[in-house]
Amino acid sequence: IQRKAHVLLSLIPGSQSKGIMAAKTYGYAATRNPIIVIPSEPDRNTTFFPNRDIQIFCLTADEFSETLNQFYQQYLRGEKIQTSITDEEIFSISREAQAKALALLAIQNSKSKIQN
16 A cells, blocks of 8 residues: 555654654655655654655644645646655665664674673
């Protein structure tokens, strides 16, 4: 269903700038569909691909309505609605890449303990 959607919605109980991120954010980003984010705290700051077209923060009902209408107009014009996330970026947030990074960190940590 996520891949068939043109736009995705994420409700965040807090603020991404405080490290609160919906688990679905990673999967949503991988679809290349824009994510409309509605945080419970009025904050547009994020560490998840900041200053990109991957997430669109809406802090008011009017912003949400305007953003949704813009996407709908693109859809009506037959324009492809897709973000700029690359295959490499998608892989970097995949479970496989994160597991490899964690394994490397664990190996480095164990090596440093052996050396000490």
